[in-house]
Structure formats: structure tokens, C-alpha cells
Amino acid sequence: MLENVLGAFVQVFQFKLLALITVGTLAGIVAGAIPGFTITMAIVLTLPFTFGMSPVEGLSTMLGVFVGGFSGGLISGTLLGIPGTPSSVATTFDGFPLARRGHPGLALGVGVWSSFFGGLIGAVLLMSFAPPLALIGLWFGPWEYFALIVFALTIIASLSGESLLKGGIAGVLGLLLAMVGEDAITATSRFSFGIDDLNQGFSILPVLIGLFAFSQLLSDVERKEGAQSALIEAKAETIKIEHWEAIRTIFRQPLNLIRSSLIGVFIGALPAAGGTISNVLSYDQSKKASKHPEKYGTGIPDGVIASEAANNGTAGGALITMMALGIPGDIVTAIMLGALLIHNVVPGPTFITEEPMLAYGIFMAFFVAHFVMIALQAVGLRVFLKITKIPKYVLASTILFFCAIGVFALNNIVFDIWVLFGFGVLGYVMKKFGFPLAPMIIGVVLGTIAELNLNRAYMSNPDPWVFFTRPISLFFLILAAISLVFPFSQRHGAAPWVRFFLPVGLVAVSAPFWITVGWPMAGGALFVAAGLFVLWRRLRAPGAALGAVTRTTIGNGE
Amino acid sequence: MRIRSDTGIGVVLLVFCGIMFLQTQEIPEPLFGSAGAAFFPTVLLVLLTPLSAALFLHGLIGDLRARGAPAGAPARRSFGAWFADYRNVIVSFLLFFLFVALLEPIGYMLSGFLFLFAMQAFLGPRSWRKMIQHALVSAGVVLFLWVMFRWVLVVLLPEGDIFY
Numbered sequence: 046m047l048e049n050v051l052g053a054f055v056q057v058f059q060f061k062l063l064a065l066i067t068v069g070t071l072a073g074i075v076a077g078a079i080p081g082f083t084i085t086m087a088i089v090l091t092l093p094f095t096f097g098m099s100p101v102e103g104l105s106t107m108l109g110v111f112v113g114g115f116s117g118g119l120i121s122g123t124l125l126g127i128p129g130t131p132s133s134v135a136t137t138f139d140g141f142p143l144a145r146r147g148h149p150g151l152a153l154g155v156g157v158w159s160s161f162f163g164g165l166i167g168a169v170l171l172m173s174f175a176p177p178l179a180l181i182g183l184w185f186g187p188w189e190y191f192a193l194i195v196f197a198l199t200i201i202a203s204l205s206g207e208s209l210l211k212g213g214i215a216g217v218l219g220l221l222l223a224m225v226g227e228d229a230i231t232a233t234s235r236f237s238f239g240i241d242d243l244n245q246g247f248s249i250l251p252v253l254i255g256l257f258a259f260s261q262l263l264s265d266v267e268r269k270e271g272a273q274s275a276l277i278e279a280k281a282e283t284i285k286i287e288h289w290e291a292i293r294t295i296f297r298q299p300l301n302l303i304r305s306s307l308i309g310v311f312i313g314a315l316p317a318a319g320g321t322i323s324n325v326l327s328y329d330q331s332k333k334a335s336k337h338p339e340k341y342g343t344g345i346p347d348g349v350i351a352s353e354a355a356n357n358g359t360a361g362g363a364l365i366t367m368m369a370l371g372i373p374g375d376i377v378t379a380i381m382l383g384a385l386l387i388h389n390v391v392p393g394p395t396f397i398t399e400e401p402m403l404a405y406g407i408f409m410a411f412f413v414a415h416f417v418m419i420a421l422q423a424v425g426l427r428v429f430l431k432i433t434k435i436p437k438y439v440l441a442s443t444i445l446f447f448c449a450i451g452v453f454a455l456n457n458i459v460f461d462i463w464v465l466f467g468f469g470v471l472g473y474v475m476k477k478f479g480f481p482l483a484p485m486i487i488g489v490v491l492g493t494i495a496e497l498n499l500n501r502a503y504m505s506n507p508d509p510w511v512f513f514t515r516p517i518s519l520f521f522l523i524l525a526a527i528s529l530v531f532p533f534s535q536r537h538g539a540a541p542w543v544r545f546f547l548p549v550g551l552v553a554v555s556a557p558f559w560i561t562v563g564w565p566m567a568g569g570a571l572f573v574a575a576g577l578f579v580l581w582r583r584l585r586a587p588g589a590a591l592g593a594v595t596r597t598t599i600g601n602g603e
Numbered sequence: 604m605r606i607r608s609d610t611g612i613g614v615v616l617l618v619f620c621g622i623m624f625l626q627t628q629e630i631p632e633p634l635f636g637s638a639g640a641a642f643f644p645t646v647l648l649v650l651l652t653p654l655s656a657a658l659f660l661h662g663l664i665g666d667l668r669a670r671g672a673p674a675g676a677p678a679r680r681s682f683g684a685w686f687a688d689y690r691n692v693i694v695s696f697l698l699f700f701l702f703v704a705l706l707e708p709i710g711y712m713l714s715g716f717l718f719l720f721a722m723q724a725f726l727g728p729r730s731w732r733k734m735i736q737h738a739l740v741s742a743g744v745v746l747f748l749w750v751m752f753r754w755v756l757v758v759l760l761p762e763g764d765i766f767y
Contacts, residue, residue, distance in 0.1 A: 210658055214616065217651045221623065224644045233640035235630050236623065263692045272691060272726045438726035442719050443744050445699060450711070450748055454758040462703045470696060478612055496643040503638040 050172070053405035057413055062105055065098070066410060069106040070417045073113020074425060077133075078121050084114030084132070088380050100388040101403055105410035107381055112164060112414040115357050116422060119156035123349075124149060125444065126261045131253060131321040132359070134486060135328035135352035142344030154291030155346045156353045157422045159302065162295060163354030164415040166306035167313070167361020171368075172408045187501035188512050192521035194495045197322050198487065199528035209532065212484045215475065219488020220495070222247060229497045230504070242460040251452045251465035252489050258448050259469025260476045262441040272438040288423070294346045301331050301347055302354050309355035313362020321490050323362075325483075327355030333531060357415075364411060368396060368404060516557035516565070523553050544583045551576030610666055613659025620652045691726060698722055710763025715745040 056062070069091065076087035087110050095103030118133030123140035136156060143152040185193075198216065225236045226246025237243035266272035295302055305327040312323035331351035332341040341348050367378040385391070390403065397404045452461045472482055502511070512518050527550045534546045551572050558569025627648070633639025686693070702718035719741035727733060752758040 210654060210661065214651065214654045214658060217647055217654065221644065221647050221651065224647070228640040228643075230637055231633070231640055233631055235640050235644065236626055238626075263695055266691050266695065266726050267689070269691065269726075273728060436727065439723060439740060441695075442722035442726070443740075445695075445722070446702075446715060446719055446744065447748065449699075449703070450715075450752065450760065453761060454752060457759050459703065459706055459761060462706070466696075466699055466703055469699070473692065478608070499643055500638045503642075507638075 049401045049405040050409070052402055053409035056101065056402065056406045057105070057409040062102060062410070063413070063417075065102055065106045066109040066414050067417050067421070069109025070113035070414055071109075071421055071425075073110035073115075074117035074120075074418070074421060075113075076110070077114035077117025077119075084111060084118075085377055085380070087114055088377050095384055100385060100390050101406040101410070103384050103388065104381060104407050105414075107384060108407070108411050109414045109417065111360055111377055111381075112357070112411070112418050113421070115164075115360055116157060116160040116353070116418050118356070119160065119349075119353055120153065123152045123156055125440070127254070127258045127444070131249065131490060132324055132356040133352065134253075134257075134321070134483070135324040136349055136356075137257075138328060138342050138352070138483070139344055139346070139348030140352075142342070143346065143349065144344075146344050148287075148344075150287045151290055151294070151346065152344075152349060154287045155294055155349045157419060158288070158291045158295055159305075159350040159353035160357040161415055161419045162302055163306040163309055164357035164360060164418070165412070166303065166354070167310050167358040168408070168412040168415065170307075170310050170358075171361040171365055171411065172405075184517060186515070187498040187505060188515050188518040189521065190498040191495060191502055192512060192518040192525070194491050194498065196521045196525040196528065197326055197491055198495070199525045208479060208481075211480045215480045215482065216484035216488045219485035219490075220492040221488075222252065222485075223489050223492020224496065228500070229493060230500045242458070246493075247464055247468075247489070248452075248456060248461055249490060251461045252468050253486060254448045254452060255465040255468025256472035256475075256482050256486060258444065259465075260472035260482065262445055263469075263473050264476070265437045266441045272441070273436055291346075295350055298347060298350065301334075301350050304334070305331060305351040305354035306358040309358025310362035310365070312355070313359035314365045323355040323359045324352040325487060327351045329528075333528075361411065364407070368407065514560065516561050519560070520554070520557040523556060527553070545580070548576040548580035548583070551579060609658050609662025611662070613655055613657075613662055616655035617652070617659060620648055620655055623648055694725055695722065698725070706761050706763070708764055711749065711760045712745055713763065715748075716741050719744055 057066075072091065073084065073087060077084060088107055091107055091110050095106055098106065115132055118128060119136045119140060122128040122133040122137040123144050126137050126141040128134045128137050140152045140156055143149075143155075198220075223246070226244055227234050234244045308327040308330060309323045312326060328341075328348055328351045331347060332338045335341065335347060337345075363378045367382055390396075390400065449462045449465060452465050453459065475482060475485070512522060530546065534543045537543055555569040555572035555576070558565045558567075558572065623644070627641040627645050630639070630641040630644075633642070698718055698721050702714050705714040705717070720737055723737040723740065724734060727737060749760060752760050
């Protein structure tokens, strides 16, 4: 392996390849920073340029776009409150408030460096554990995927802000919106109300930008005097990107960084579960593990670290399944797979052993792209900080126009701009009536995948009991139940039942391990032991109520 | 400034659930072995309906308590006051609506310039100097994006019957 790594090192550290990675990363950062211009679109537009290149050159360029795109999404998310890509949705929850509180330099610095460290962790794991990690993904059937999505959907409870009821309604509405158009199994059109354009359903991009961008931009210009002020009221020269402070902040919470990166890599390694899920899931887990969950959403670096480390880790995870199994982790790796096939290279379980130079060249290019990204961000961020000095009304008008054109460019149909407009109105109205928008977005994103896997599971075996007899599926369903009850335990921190919540949860998580055979049963025993230990400690300290937190004020992402 | 009328929203949501339930009846029967295209939406509607009813009841209880409350409740605002609060937002939506409606007849260049200029002129300070600045910014943004999309990214932009 070391020989292959050294060979790949020599291969990648050539001027032409480094230049291609740099150009790709720059294009990715710019594309990611533009609301409405997805990483997928940038990768698709890069594809024709790679035809004339060697496989490693083509893939290196695309990896640059991939890495740059993930980190670029945080720029608009942090400075404007509009996630450049769905992978940076959770970054806005804390990055934007942090910037608005007068720390744009720290918010961006934490985001960029978390992306860097998360990506590096992903790259190291990609190189070291690609085959064994990808094997876990191979065990997943539709039951496991559906259970995973149910678990991801319980995040809605954490994102519901002041009203769980309104958060739940917004989440289910989002899922219902994803049902508009043809279903993935039978191609039967639904809820199109005779409008032909609705037969294909809503594109995710206009819905996302409409809900987020319109409501945020129009809230900014609601008041005349507010509209004519700058986004951040501070002198440009006083805003500095606080690199060292950002690195120190990240290193002060290594657990958050490592956990988020690992979540990102794991989610990325699962086919069809990409950065869109990982950044929100990681944010949620970070909040739950935090000693001060009530501060999440108010502008603390912890949330930015969780989201950004996870989405860049996801890139490494997605490459794991693509390289080791030939299964695309998401749409971006599917396009990369296509690029390899154009060059008569077929990734699969034997790919790494048969084409070690190419495989390790790609691994190394992914690694190097992160260093290029951090260098470009260090220079480019200064330019982006100037955006905050432009009056809001100029910025709002320009971004609305830009979003409209970006949305049109995706499918070249004006209908998508109407969708953008419609969801813009809906988002603004919902926000005014106190509905959180983040659950709705989660619902829209996960709705189609949830339905597809539920239908597949039904077609394989209509017995719903199967969800509870398959260990991994049961594991995710138990996690979902715990996740659903968790916000209540936070709100009722002083209630007697709350002290039993964690022990019972730990014992419950052991259940899937008992229905397996062999060594996993030891894992079950560990969970039971941990649960009993926690219970014993809590019973010994009757006065200490679990969770000093009384009320969650999680950011709604708006 | 948050509008509190959960009762009304609950009613709207319940009507929405009713319409959607009726729509699911029009979805063809499932093929052999498939759960069918109506299955998952029906599950979601079964979830949404009680949630909507709960919101309606929550709002109703709140309204009844407010009615019983003594003086000090906020007075009902006039339409004029409400419009003044949301004028910027309503006009922005209207301008965006006109921009999209005009996009295909008059093209990207003209509709884009008019939208950007109108938005800035309405929301920004009004002076001759500022108007010239708004016009220059609008023209610059429209041209820059046209060059970026058309020539750098090779993406088509909407062409109108009159102009690009």
C-alpha cells in the first residue's frame, strides 16, 4: 500500500495535475458559493472538459470541483443565510447568526477549517478503510434505507424550534410536496392537478432556494431603513478572517470534529445518502451531545464545525463506495463513475487491486484538493467578505435575480422560476405564521427516497414486521424513537422520567445486537452494561436532574 | 409582528388534507406486488390530518382565552397599517412576478434589467445620482451573468420574442 501511496504522490505532484486540481477547486468554490448553482451542475459542466484528459487528470479536476463545491457552499450560507448547496443547509443555522453577531471572519474561518479537517479525515479513511467500510453499505436493503431515512426525519423534532406541532406539520408538508409528480416505482402521476409541468414533480433546487432565499431576503428588506443598511454593520477593515482563532476553536472540541467527520464518511459511504443528510444529521448529533444545546442556532461555532466537517467527510465516504464497489454514493459520484467509464475504466471490488496507480492517484488527488481548497479560500474569502458591505436592497435584488437565472439554468424551463416564486411566497408566509422552514426542507429532500425504499421493501416482502427483525433496520428505528423523544426530555429536564431516558435508550439500542449471532452480541452486552451504569449513577444522585436544559431554542435555519 | 391565527391555519390545513385525500382516490390501483402510488401519500395525510386538527384546537383554545381576557389585548389593525408594514415585501413579490411573466415575451436582458432597476429604485434611496447608480448596477449584473452563463458555463438563458 505504501508503495502505491508514494507512486500516487509522485503522479499527483506534477504541475499539470496540480493546475487542474486548482482550476477545479476554484470553479467548485465559486459554484458552491452561488445559491442555485449546485455541485452536481458544476460537475456536469466539467465533464465535457475531461474527455480529452487522462482518467486521473479528469477525475482530479472533478474532485477539485467536488471538494471546492462543498466548502464554497458555506460562504453564501454564512454571509447571506442562503445555503449555496443543500449540503450546507445546517451551516446556516449557526454560521449566519454568528456572522450577523459581528464575527463573519470567525464564522467563515471555522467553516473553512472544519471543511479542511473533515475532508482530511475523510481522505485518510478513504485510503485506509475503503473496502471494509463499503462492506457495511452492502448489507443495506430497502428496509435498512427506509429505517435510516425515518431516523433522519426525526431530526425534524430537533429543528422545530418553539413549536413541535408546527415543526411536525412543516415536515409532513415537505414530505407531501415530494409526492407531487410521478412515483419512482410505477411512474404514476399524482397531485399534478392537470398541470403538465407538475408530472415531473418539483425540482429540489427551486423549492430549497424559494423557501430559504425569498423568506430571508424579503425579511431583510421588510423595513425601508433596514433595506438601505449594509448586511453587517462593521467597517470592512475591522473584519478579518480569524484563521488561528478558528483553528483553536476547532481543536478545543476534537470530539465534535471527529464525530461529525465520521458521520459524514459513514453517510457518504451509503449509496443515495449524501451531504444533504449528513450535514443535518451531524448537526443534530452534535447538539444532542453538547453540554449547551440551547445555544445551537444562536450562532456558536460548534454547529458550523459539525455541519462542515460532515459534508466534506461525506465526499470521502461517497468515493469509498464508488472506488471499492462501483456503486455511486450520490449523483456527483455517479457522474464521476460515468467519466471513468468513458475512459474504459470500470470501478468495482477488483478495481483497487487491478488499477492501483489510478485508484491511489484518485485518493491522493482528493487529499491534495483539500490543501488547494484551504489556500484558495484563504485568498478568496477576503473578496467575499466585501459582499457584507453592500446595501441589503442591492444585494437582495441581485441575489433574487441570480437565483432565478440559476434555477432556470438547471433544466432550462421557466416553470422552475415560477416554482421558486411560489415557494418564496409560501416560505415567507410560513415564517410569518411561526412555522420553521428547516423541517419542511428535510421533508422535501427525503420524501422521494423514503417512498422509493418503502415501496421496494413492500415489493420484496409486504410483511411490515421485517423492519423489526432485521438488526440494522431495527437499530435505526430504535435510534429514531430515541431521537424523537429527545427534545421532550430536554424541555422537561426536571421531570422524573427524564433521568431514565438515557439508560433505557442504551438498553434499547442493545436489542438489534441480540437478534444477531456471534460477536455482535458482545456489543449488545456493552450497551446494556452502559445503560445499567448510567442508571446506577443517576439513582445515586436523586437530586441531580438530567439535562439542565429546560428549553430548546434550536435555530430553524431561517 | 408575528401574526397569530392558528385557528385559521388549522382550517386551511384541514381543507388541504381533504382535497389531497380526494386526489389520492383518483390515483390508479396499484400494480401486482406494488404498494401503489397512493400508499405513502395516504400515510402522510393520515399523519397530517390529526396534526392540523391539533393546531386548530390549539388556536381555538388560545382564541377563547384571549376573548375572556380583560383589557390590554392588542387592537385590530387597519388594512392600511397592515399594508404599510408589508409594503416592501408585497411590491418585491409583485416585481418578481412581473419579471417572470415578462421573461419569455421580452427576454432575459430587458426583463432582468427592468426587474433589478425597479427593485433598487423602490427599495433604495431616491435621487438622480442613485438612479444612475441603480441603472449601472442593473446593466452590469445582467451583462455579467449573461457572459458567465452563455460563454463561460455554456448554459442557455431565456430568449424573448423581442430581445435576448
